[in-house]
Structure formats: structure tokens, C-alpha cells
Amino acid sequence: MATRQTQGLARLMRAPAIILLFIWMIVPLCMTLYYSFLNYNLLNPGMTSWAGWFNYQYFYSDPAFFEAIGNTLILVLGVLFITVVLGIAIAMLIDKPIFGQGIVRILVISPFFVMPPVAALIWKNMIMHPSYGVLADVARFLGVQPVDWFAQYPLFSIILIVAWQWLPFATLILLTSLQSLDTEQMEAAEMDGAPAYSRFLYLVLPHMARAITVVILIQTIFLLGIYAEILVTTNGGPGTASTNLTFLIYRAARLNFDIGGAAAGGIIAVILANIVAVFLMRAVGRNLD
Amino acid sequence: MGQITLQGVTKRFGEVEVIPPLDLTIEDGEFVVFVGPSGCGKSTLLRLIAGLEDVSAGDILIDGKNATDASPARRGLAMVFQSYALYPHMSVRKNIAFPLKMAGVSKPEQDRRIEAAAKALNLTSYLDRRPGQLSGGQRQRVAIGRAIVREPSAFLFDEPLSNLDAALRVGMRLEISELHNRLKTTMIYVTHDQVEAMTMADKIVVLQAGRIEQVGSPLDLYLRPKNVFVAGFIGSPRMNLFSGAAAAEYGAMTIGVRPEHIRISGQGGKWKGRVGVSEHLGSDSFFYVEDTGLAETITVRADGEVTLHHGDTVWLTPDEGKIHRFDTNGDRI
Amino acid sequence: MARAVSRNTKIGWTIAAWAVALLIFFPILYTIITSLKSEQEAIAGFDLIPSFTLESYQTVQSQNNYWRPFTNSVILAVGSTLLALIVAIPAAWAMAFSPTKRTKDILMWMLSTKMMPAVAVLVPIYLIFLRTGLMDTRIGLTVLLMMINLPIVVWMLYTYFREIPGEILEAARMDGATLRDEILYVLTPMAIPGIASTLLLNIILAWNEAFWTIQLTTTNAAPLSAFIASFSSPQGLFWAKLSAASVMAIAPILVLGWFSQKQLVRGLTFGAVK
Numbered sequence: 001m002a003t004r005q006t007q008g009l010a011r012l013m014r015a016p017a018i019i020l021l022f023i024w025m026i027v028p029l030c031m032t033l034y035y036s037f038l039n040y041n042l043l044n045p046g047m048t049s050w051a052g053w054f055n056y057q058y059f060y061s062d063p064a065f066f067e068a069i070g071n072t073l074i075l076v077l078g079v080l081f082i083t084v085v086l087g088i089a090i091a092m093l094i095d096k097p098i099f100g101q102g103i104v105r106i107l108v109i110s111p112f113f114v115m116p117p118v119a120a121l122i123w124k125n126m127i128m129h130p131s132y133g134v135l136a137d138v139a140r141f142l143g144v145q146p147v148d149w150f151a152q153y154p155l156f157s158i159i160l161i162v163a164w165q166w167l168p169f170a171t172l173i174l175l176t177s178l179q180s181l182d183t184e185q186m187e188a189a190e191m192d193g194a195p196a197y198s199r200f201l202y203l204v205l206p207h208m209a210r211a212i213t214v215v216i217l218i219q220t221i222f223l224l225g226i227y228a229e230i231l232v233t234t235n236g237g238p239g240t241a242s243t244n245l246t247f248l249i250y251r252a253a254r255l256n257f258d259i260g261g262a263a264a265g266g267i268i269a270v271i272l273a274n275i276v277a278v279f280l281m282r283a284v285g286r287n288l289d
Numbered sequence: 290m291g292q293i294t295l296q297g298v299t300k301r302f303g304e305v306e307v308i309p310p311l312d313l314t315i316e317d318g319e320f321v322v323f324v325g326p327s328g329c330g331k332s333t334l335l336r337l338i339a340g341l342e343d344v345s346a347g348d349i350l351i352d353g354k355n356a357t358d359a360s361p362a363r364r365g366l367a368m369v370f371q372s373y374a375l376y377p378h379m380s381v382r383k384n385i386a387f388p389l390k391m392a393g394v395s396k397p398e399q400d401r402r403i404e405a406a407a408k409a410l411n412l413t414s415y416l417d418r419r420p421g422q423l424s425g426g427q428r429q430r431v432a433i434g435r436a437i438v439r440e441p442s443a444f445l446f447d448e449p450l451s452n453l454d455a456a457l458r459v460g461m462r463l464e465i466s467e468l469h470n471r472l473k474t475t476m477i478y479v480t481h482d483q484v485e486a487m488t489m490a491d492k493i494v495v496l497q498a499g500r501i502e503q504v505g506s507p508l509d510l511y512l513r514p515k516n517v518f519v520a521g522f523i524g525s526p527r528m529n530l531f532s533g534a535a536a537a538e539y540g541a542m543t544i545g546v547r548p549e550h551i552r553i554s555g556q557g558g559k560w561k562g563r564v565g566v567s568e569h570l571g572s573d574s575f576f577y578v579e580d581t582g583l584a585e586t587i588t589v590r591a592d593g594e595v596t597l598h599h600g601d602t603v604w605l606t607p608d609e610g611k612i613h614r615f616d617t618n619g620d621r622i
Numbered sequence: 623m624a625r626a627v628s629r630n631t632k633i634g635w636t637i638a639a640w641a642v643a644l645l646i647f648f649p650i651l652y653t654i655i656t657s658l659k660s661e662q663e664a665i666a667g668f669d670l671i672p673s674f675t676l677e678s679y680q681t682v683q684s685q686n687n688y689w690r691p692f693t694n695s696v697i698l699a700v701g702s703t704l705l706a707l708i709v710a711i712p713a714a715w716a717m718a719f720s721p722t723k724r725t726k727d728i729l730m731w732m733l734s735t736k737m738m739p740a741v742a743v744l745v746p747i748y749l750i751f752l753r754t755g756l757m758d759t760r761i762g763l764t765v766l767l768m769m770i771n772l773p774i775v776v777w778m779l780y781t782y783f784r785e786i787p788g789e790i791l792e793a794a795r796m797d798g799a800t801l802r803d804e805i806l807y808v809l810t811p812m813a814i815p816g817i818a819s820t821l822l823l824n825i826i827l828a829w830n831e832a833f834w835t836i837q838l839t840t841t842n843a844a845p846l847s848a849f850i851a852s853f854s855s856p857q858g859l860f861w862a863k864l865s866a867a868s869v870m871a872i873a874p875i876l877v878l879g880w881f882s883q884k885q886l887v888r889g890l891t892f893g894a895v896k
Contacts, residue, residue, distance in 0.1 A: 009801070010720035013712035017776055018728065020709060024769040025735045031746035090642055096635040106880050107643040110650055113879035115830040117851040118868045122649050124854075125864055126656060132861060134652065137668035167646065169890065176887050214891050225739050228832035228847070232854040246741045254837070259745050266742035277737035341792050362798035374793035378811040387807070388797035435797070 029270070035263035042257035055264035064240045064248060065265075072244040072272075075159055076223045080216055082163040087170030087215065088208070094171070095178050105175075112168040116228035123161045124150065124233045154234045154242035161229050166222075170215045177211035178204070220276050224269070245269055291352065291442035291475030292317045293338060298347035300333055300499075307333055308499040310347060315443075315477065315492075317352075320469050323479045324486040324522070325496035331479045332447055334496070338477065339445055340364050352442065362391070367436035368445040371452065373428045375420035381407075381431050382416040388439045406434040410464075426457045433468070443475035450485065462488060483523050487511070495519050517619035520545045526575060528613070531584040535560070541614035541622055548575065548590040550608040555597070558604030562587065564597045578603060650872075657865035664861035678866035688870060691849035695871075697760055698835070698845050699828040702767035703821055706775040709768075711817070714779035715809070719791060729780065732773040740770075740833045751838055760843045763835065767828045775824055778889045782816025819885035822878055826886075829875045846871040 039051040059065050094104055111119065127134050128149040136146035149157040181204065189199050227246050230236055236243035236251065243251070249269065253262035293315040300308040308330050315321050323331040336342045338349060340361035348357045356364050367388070375384050385406060389399045407413045410430040420428055429449060436444055446465070450458045466489050469476050480486055486493050487507045495502040495510065495518075503515040507523075514520035520528050528545045536544040552558065553576060562581035567574060572593050577586045587605060597603060614622040644651075656664050657679070658672035682688050717725045747766070756762030786809070794808045832847040839848050850871050853864055879886070 007720060007722075010716035010722075013716040014728070017709045017713035017732075017772065020769065021732055021735050021772060024772075025738065028743035028746040028750075029738070031749075032742055035745055090646075093635065093639045093642060096639065097632050098636040098639045099632070100636070100640070104639050104643040105883065107647040109879065109883055109886075110647055110876060112886075113826060113830070113876045114650065114872050115847050115850070115875070116832040117836075117847050117854075118871050119649075121850060121853060121864060122653050122868060125861060126652050127649055132665045134668055141668075164646070164649070169886075172883065173887050173891060218890060221737055225741065225833065227741075228836060228851060231836070232851055235854075246739065249741045249744065250837075253745055253748065259749070263745045266739075266745060269739045270742045273737055273739045273742075277734060339792075339796060341795065361792075361795045362800070366796065368793065368796045370789045370793055372787060372789050374787065374789040376790060376794075376808055376812075387794070387799075391798035391800075391803055435793075439797070 032263045032266045032270075035259050036267050038260045038263075040259040042259060051260055055260045056268075058261060059264050059268065064243065067240050068243050068245045068248040071155055071240075071242060072224065072246075074155060075162065075226060075244055076220055078156075078159040079163045079166060079223055080219060082159070083166045083170040083219065084212060084215060086163075086167055087174050088212075090167070090171045091174040091178050092204075094175055105172075108171055109168045111164050112166070112172075114165065116165065117232050119165050120161055120229040120232035123157075123164070128157060128160075150234050151238060154238060158226070158229055158233060158242055161233070162223065162226055165229075166219055169219065173211050173215050174208055177208045181207050217276065217279055221273065224273055224276070245272070291315075292350075293443060293475065293477070294350040294353075295338070296348045296350065298334075298337060298349060299345045300330075300337060300342065301345040306499070308337070311499070311501060313494065313501065313504070315475060317475055318473045320466075320476045320478065320489060320491045321494060322486040322490035322492070323477065323494050323496055324483055325481065325502075326522075327481055329496045330499035331481075331496045333499075335368075335445055335447055335477060335479045339366055339368050365442045366445055367439050367441035367443075368447065369429075369432045369436050369449045371448040373420070373432040373452075375428055375431055375435075377420055380417050380419055381412060381423070381434075384420065384431055385434045385438055388435060392439070402438045403434075406438050409437075409468075410434050425453050426461060429453065429461055430464075433465070437468070437472070441474070443477060446476065446478040448479055448481070450480070451482075465489065484525060487523065493523075495522060513621065514545075514613060515621050517543055517545070517615050520613055520615070526588045526590070529584060529587050533583070535583050536614075539612060539614055542617045543615040543619065545613040545615070546607045547611065548588040550611040551587070551589045552606045552608070553578070553589045553591050553595065553597070554604050554606065555601065556604065558606035560587075560605045562603055562605060564599055564601045564603055567597060567599065569593070569596075576603070578605060581605065650876075653865045653868050656862055657869045659862050659865075661860055661862045664865070678862040679870070681863050682867045682870065688849075688867065691844050691846045692870070694760060694839075694843055695829055695845035695847070698764055698767055698843075699825045701760075701764040702771065702828050703775075703824040705764065705768040706772050706824060707779075707817065707821065710772060710775040710779055714776050714783050715813075717776075718780050718783035718786075719788065729777065732776055736773045744837065747834075748837060757838060758840045758842045758844075763838055763843055763845075766834055766838070767831060770831070770834070771824050771827055774827070774889060775820055778820040778823065778885075779813075779816060781888065782820070783813060785816075786812050819882060820889070822882040823885050823889040826875050826879055826882065 036055055037051055037053075038048055039054065040048045090108060094101065094108065098104065114122070125133070130136055130146050130148040130151075133146075135149070139146040147153070185203060186199060189203055194202070225246050226244060227250065230242055230244065230247050231250075234242040236247045240248075245265065246269070249262050249265035252258045252265060295311060295313045297310040297312060298308065299306065299310045311334070323334060325331050333342065337344050340356070340359060340363075344357060348355055350356065351364055351366075376387065379387065382403060385403050386399050389402060394402070403416070404413075407416055410433060412427070412430055412434060415423060415427060415431075420431065423431065432449070449465075450461055453461060462485060465476075465478075469489075478485075478489060490507055492504065493507055493510055494504050497518055503510060503519045505513075510519060510523045514523060514528075517530060521530060524547055526548050528547045529551070530543055530545045532543045536542060560581050560583060562578040565577045565579040565586060567576045570593065574591045574593055574595050576589045576591060576597060578589055579586050581587050589605060616622050652670075655670060655672050658674050658676070659669075660673060660675050660677060663669065663673060717729065751757040751762055754762075790808060790812070791804060794804045799808065829845075830847065832851070835845050835847045836851050839845070850867060853867060
């Protein structure tokens with residue numbers, strides 16, 4: 001259908017989306033880059049001056065910065081580990097012949113549709129609250145001292161909440177992949193005398209490898225930007241114990257009104273995200289025929 | 290009327306020339322089959338005629354009028370696609386009605402033509418179904434129905450039977466031939482199956498790498514293949530082709546003998562060999578004779594009652610009058 | 623598995639799967655239960671049987687003016703998705719049916735814009751909103767959410783459109799359809815299921831967006847995500863009320879989500895897993 005009339009029209013139809021996205025991508029990014037080299041504080045806008053690399057140096061010398069990078073990594077890796085391992089297990093469980101598979105799927109997928117602030121509030125108050133949470137009730141029932149999760153294990157608590165939100169996503173994608181596994185292949189392996197664990201190791205896992213990659217990469221992109229969960233539960237604390245890079249930049253911009261510093265942090269975040277993005281683009285690009 | 294003339298038609302995709310300049314005339318009412326191995330450009334050629342692709346150079350004339358730049362809809366041709374390309378969201382009736390609706394044909398006239406087409410194609414009881422509820426053969430008939438209601442000046446078929454199973458294919462082949470006998474409309478039919486070509490065509494166009502190797506009636510191609518390629522492509526089982534001393538004896542680089550033109554005997558003959566695999570179809574028997582020193586295997590077609598066994602020594606004698614001789618370029622001598 | 627499984631095995635797996643599913647669903651379930659309790663009941667310790675009072679729902683609606691953020695959420699989610707569709711449908715259509723050598727690159731580039739961390743452009747967007755008076759307006763946020771979801775919308779539509787066989791459009795062309803007829807009678811009816819799925823998934827994503835909505839609103843344009851985030855402090859101490867507000871914030875989208883499981887996988891993996 002490559003005729004001349006259609007080509008020109010196609011260009012016209014593509015243009016708005018491309019132009020809009022181009023503006024959306026390039027304008028704010030350039031502004032961020034520009035601001036990152038300014039001494040610019042919203043509380044004192046008259047004192048704006050050229051800062052050179054100062055903002056970057058400042059960010060770099062701030063101990064909170066490295067803690068935030070560390071927290072970001074722990075948060076991402078922790079959630080990835082939990083969601084992938086449990087995701088595989090749950091996907092395989094749901095894939096078994098069970099009664100009410102449809103309802104089980106719906107129950108498992110539900111947390112994904114809960115908006116981040118609600119998820120955080122539910123866990124903070126209903127489940128992990130040191131006096132009124134379900135876990136506290138369980139602790140008292142067992143005769144143990146209830147744990148004050150957000151004070152004692154702030155980062156772990158946030159990992160738990162975020163993992164709960166993303167587990168459905170991992171499970172659903174892995175389940176989709178599992179269901180496309182050729183049953184004849186499994187039966188052939190069974191005929192060949194392969195026990196269940198080697199069938200899992202040599203057939204199921206390699207088959208799911210692609211889906212697992214996709215889960216890891218897509219989740220990473222979202223997990224690098226975790227914000228509302230922290231805002232609602234720990235507000236980054238105690239101290240900076242549960243502050244990730246996103247939250248640190250938010251604090252600089254919105255609470256300290258330090259536009260230059262926040263912009264420099266933003267550029268660092270872009271670099272981090274790009275490293276991840278390169279991998280994702282490759283994995284996804286392969287599927288484009 | 291449906292005379293189609295191609296003058297120097299060329300198609301390039303970027304740098305690649307898939308169809309070098311090509312001339313061909315298809316007469317009104319002819320059943321022409323484009324045949325060739327996959328990738329030979331036969332479908333591209335059909336799509337150029339249809340107007341679904343732009344020609345890079347050359348002209349396409351339909352009934353003497355230049356249609357090179359006309360849109361597909363204006364050319365007055367109808368096409369049946371390999372995947373049938375039925376509109377999945379429309380009933381059979383609406384599918385068949387679609388071209389009529391597009392042409393602005395009045396409603397009663399639409400109904401009349403749909404009923405007639407449905408009757409001719411045994412689709413009357415399926416008119417209100419969706420394509421998804423039909424079998425492959427039925428879908429095929431709907432696609433044909435959609436083509437015939439337009440009363441086009443020519444039909445284009447793009448490998449229409451390749452998605453059907455063997456038995457249905459033979460049936461549909463007959464139906465399309467009958468349709469042609471009844472309508473007497475020009476038909477251009479693309480296939481890679483030389484049996485379809487031989488059985489249906491008035492005129493066969495053998496293509497390879499975008500080039501026309503030979504144009505002729507089925508019998509023409511069978512009796513007088515112009516070169517080694519056509520010789521090997523037309524006829525089933527394939528013609529035996531071999532070169533070397535046996536060919537030199539006939540003053541040729543390569544000679545070809547069809548399996549049906551070789552006598553097989555246990556007593557004596559020209560070439561000695563050993564029976565490899567044998568296939569007994571009842572009406573005929575095929576023997577794959579090995580160790581002749583001519584080619585890896587020589588295929589021989591014999592009477593159904595001939596029984597020979599694996600490993601039997603046999604002698605082969607070609608029908609001298611039916612040996613095809615080819616020169617160093619592979620062209621017929 | 624195509625083979626018969628003994629009843630006992632099936633029952634065993636069923637129990638295990640349901641146990642896991644209920645455990646995962648429990649926080650939501652318990653929130654629903656708590657929302658039906660009175661405040662005293664809610665803090666009285668673990669109890670799965672509420673008194674089925676709707677008092678908390680009434681309180682949330684009367685005291686917190688629940689309907690305003692709810693309306694905002696609907697306008698933002700639906701509005702931004704529709705806007706995105708208007709821009710994306712022609713683009714995806716062109717890329718699916720008239721691909722050029724660069725189509726793949728364009729698609730990858732669109733995807734890459736999705737990788738830009740929101741926080742990287744927080745500063746300029748915040749300042750732009752502040753200076754142009756877009757801060758805390760529905761229109762500003764709607765356009766912003768549209769931009770955020772545009773790549774996903776283009777991608778989803780593209781993968782759906784690409785599944786419409788090109789031969790069908792060619793058939794229409796042979797049948798004498800003009801471009802208008804082709805779009806009206808052939809393409810649109812075949813594309814509607816894909817467009818509907820895209821619409822659904824993006825309403826969900828926009829509804830649940832919780833970074834920009836919190837950053838760029840205060841009261842006027844605040845949708846449910848921002849509204850709920852404000853419960854993190856003192857008011858959050860009212861358990862039943864918090865639960866009721868939470869249930870009201872997630873219920874519509876939860877139900878939509880149940881209907882769009884399949885599209886979710888496809889949309890969020892950019893077609894990499896189907």
C-alpha cells in the first residue's frame with residue numbers, strides 16, 4: 001500500500017504527536033539543564049547568579065545525596081527481588097488447574113489499581129500501625145511487642161508497600177508468558193524423564209526469561225520515581241533514612257525552594273534513568289519485527 | 290472487456306529492482322496464470338496491475354486506456370486475496386455488498402446481485418453469518434462473491450487456494466475454472482503451484498526473479514519448454530535433467546527427459562540402475578532409480594501394475610523423440 | 623495442561639492459590655471492612671465483621687467535600703486520555719499502515735520520552751505552571767497528564783492497528799472505497815476494540831497518577847490522589863473515615879481494572895509481552 005497519495009497524508013497524521021512530544025521532551029529538559037548552573041532560590045529570586053558546577057558539587061558533597069542514591073538502589077533492588085521471585089511462584093500457582101481461576105486472578109491483580117497514596121495509607125494505618133494495625137494485633141495475639149515499622153525499619157516498610165503494589169504486575173506478565181509455554185514441549189521433557197525441578201530450570205525459566213527482563217526493566221523505571229508512598233508514610237525520615245533521589249530533589253525544590261540544586265539533582269536522575277533505559281529499549285526494540 | 294497490456298513495467302524497491310522492464314499482453318477473456326517460485330515477483334506484478342503498488346517505470350493499459358496512475362478503485366478490477374481479506378465486522382451479505390455500496394448501486398439492484406452471486410457460490414444460507422463463523426472454503430467463496438458482484442473487467446487472484454487443505458483446493462480449482470467458463474471475464478491468477486497453473490490456465494506466464502521465462506499455453510510449456518528452468522518447473526513429477534557424457538551424446542549441454550517418457554525394464558535397455566524408493570499409486574507407479582551414473586536419482590513413471598522392488602537392477606530407455614536438449618546457457622536447442 | 627488432573631490435586635492447588643490470593647487482597651478487603659465500621663469499632667482491634675454503618679462515607683462526603691476531588695479525577699483522567707487519543711490515533715494509524723524506514727526509530731524515541739524521570743523536569747514544569755497561572759487548574763494538569771501518557775497511547779494503538787491485516791484495507795481500496803470510506807466503514811469498526819482498551823488503561827493510569835497531581839494542585843484542581851495524600855497527617859487518625867475515603871478513591875478504577883487485565887499487560891510492556 002505504498003502509494004504516493006498515502007505517504008504524504010501519513011506524514012501529516014504523524015506530525016502532531018511527534019511535535020508535541022518533542023517539545024515536551026526538549027524544552028523542560030533544557031530548562032532544567034540551564035537552572036542547574038544557576039544560584040536560584042525562590043525565596044530570594046533577586047540574588048540569582050551563575051553558579052557554574054556549584055550545584056553539582058553541593059549535591060555531590062552532601063552526605064544525604066549518597067544516602068539517597070543508596071536508598072534508591074536498595075528500594076529498586078528490594079522490590080525487584082520480591083516481585084520477581086514471588087511473581088514467578090504465584091504465576092505458576094495460578095496457572096495450575098484450580099477452581100475459580102478468574103476470581104483468583106482478579107484478587108491478585110487488584111493492588112495494582114490502588115493509587116499510590118491510598119496504598120501507602122492503607123498499609124501505614126490498617127496494617128503496620130504500631131497500635132491499631134493488623135500486624136500489631138497479630139503481635140499482641142502472639143504475645144510479642146508490636147513493631148513500630150516506619151520508625152524502626154522505614155526503608156523496609158516502604159519496600160514492602162511498593163512490592164505489594166507491583167507484585168500483581170509481575171505476576172500478570174509472568175503468567176501471560178507462562179501460558180504461552182508449549183505444553184507439548186513440557187510433555188516431551190516429561191517423556192524424556194526430566195523431573196519437575198529440571199523442567200522448571202531448563203524449560204520454564206528460559207521461556208520466561210524475556211518476560212522477566214521486561215518486568216525488571218519496566219518496574220525499574222517506575223521504581224526510580226517512587227514518591228507518593230514516601231510522602232504519605234515516612235516523609236523521607238526518620239532523618240533521611242527513607243529518602244530516595246526523587247524525594248531528595250522534591251525536598252530541594254519544594255521545601256527548600258532551591259531551584260538550582262533541584263535542577264542539578266534532576267539532571268543526575270536523568271543520567272541514572274538513561275542507563276536503565278538503554279537496556280529496556282534494546283529488549284523492547286527486539287520485538288518490533 | 291478486459292484487455293490488459295504491460296509496457297516496460299518496472300518495479301524497484303529502493304535500489305533493488307524486483308521487476309526489470311517487462312512487456313506482456315493479456316487478451317480479453319483469457320485465464321492467465323503467473324507461476325514461479327516464491328519471491329519471483331509474481332505477486333508484485335499482480336499488485337502493480339491492481340494499483341496497490343506504484344510502478345517505477347512503464348505503463349499499464351487497461352482496454353487500451355492508460356491506467357498507470359489510476360487508483361485501484363478506478364481500474365475496474367476485482368481482487369481475491371490470499372488471506373481472503375474479508376471484513377470481519379460485517380456479515381457475509383454486507384461483505385459482498387460493500388463494493389456495490391461504494392459504487393453507489395441502488396439497494397434493489399444490490400440485493401439482486403447478491404442473491405445471484407450467493408446462489409452461484411452456494412452461500413445463500415450463510416448470508417447473515419460473520420466471516421469468523423465460516424470454514425476456509427466458505428470464506429474463499431465469499432471473497433469470490435465480493436469480486437464477482439462488481440462485474441469487473443478482470444479478476445485478480447493472489448494465491449487464493451494456498452490456505453485451503455488439499456481436497457478443498459481441488460474443488461475450488463474446479464469452481465474457479467467453471468466461473469471463468471461462465472463469465473468469460475479476464476482472470477489473472479497468481480500461484481506457485483504448477484499443477485494449478487497447468488489445470489486452469491489458457492496462458493501461463495512463468496516468472497523467475499521478476500523476469501518472464503516463457504509465456505504459452507500449458508501444453509506448449511510442457512512440450513516445448515524454452516529453457517532448463519521452465520523444463521524443471523513445469524510437470525509433475527519433475528523432468529529428469531542431466532548433463533555430462535549422456536547429454537553430449539545428443540549434442541547438448543543438458544538434456545531432459547520427463548518421467549513418463551522413460552521405459553523401465555528388468556531385461557535390458559539403455560541405462561542401467563538400481564531401484565531405490567518406489568511409490569505405487571494404483572494408477573501409476575513411480576520409481577526412483579539410483580546408481581545410473583547420470584544424476585543422483587532418475588524418476589520414472591510406469592504403469593500401475595509394474596512391480597519392482599528395492600534393490601532390483603533395472604534398465605531405462607528414454608523415448609528418443611521426447612528428449613529435450615539445452616545449450617550451455619540453458620536455452621532450448 | 624491438556625490432561626486430566628485428579629480431583630484431590632486440583633483441590634490442593636485451589637486451596638493454595640486462594641490462600642495466596644486472599645493474602646494479597648487482604649489490605650484492600652480489610653479497608654473495605656473498616657470503612658463499614660464506626661470509628662470506635664475501627665480502633666477496637668482486629669475484627670472482620672463490621673457493623674455495616676455508612677456513617678464514615680457520609681462524613682467524608684459532607685466534611686471533606688469528596689465530590690470535588692472526585693469530579694477533578696474524572697475530568698483529568700477522561701480528559702487527558704481523550705486528548706491523547708485525538709493526537710495519537712492519526713499518528714498510530716499512519717505508522718501502522720504507512721510505515722517508513724524511520725517508523726521504528728520514531729516509536730523507540732517516543733518510548734524513550736517515557737523514560738525521563740518526572741523529577742528531572744519538576745523544576746521547569748513547576749515554574750512554568752507558577753508563572754503562567756496554570757497552577758492548580760484542571761486544564762494545566764489535563765494537558766500535562768496527556769503528554770505523560772501520549773507515548774503509551776501511541777504505542778498501544780500502534781500494536782492494535784498493526785494487527786489489522788493490511789490486505790483488508792487493500793481489499794477495500796480495490797472495492798472502490800475512498801480514503802474516507804476506508805476509515806469510516808473498515809478501519810474504525812475494526813479498530814474500536816483496540817481504542818477502547820487503550821482508553822481504559824490510560825484512564826486507569828491517569829487516575830492513579832500521584833506525582834504531578836500532588837505537586838501541581840492545592841485545592842481547586844486536586845484530584846483524589848492529592849486529596850487522599852492530604853490524609854497522611856492528623857485526619858488520618860480517623861481510621862474508618864480514612865478507609866471510606868480510600869474505598870471511594872479506588873473503587874471505580876478497581877472495577878475498570880478488572881475488565882482490562884489483558885490490555886494491561888500489553889499496554890505496560892509496550893507490546894513486548896502479549
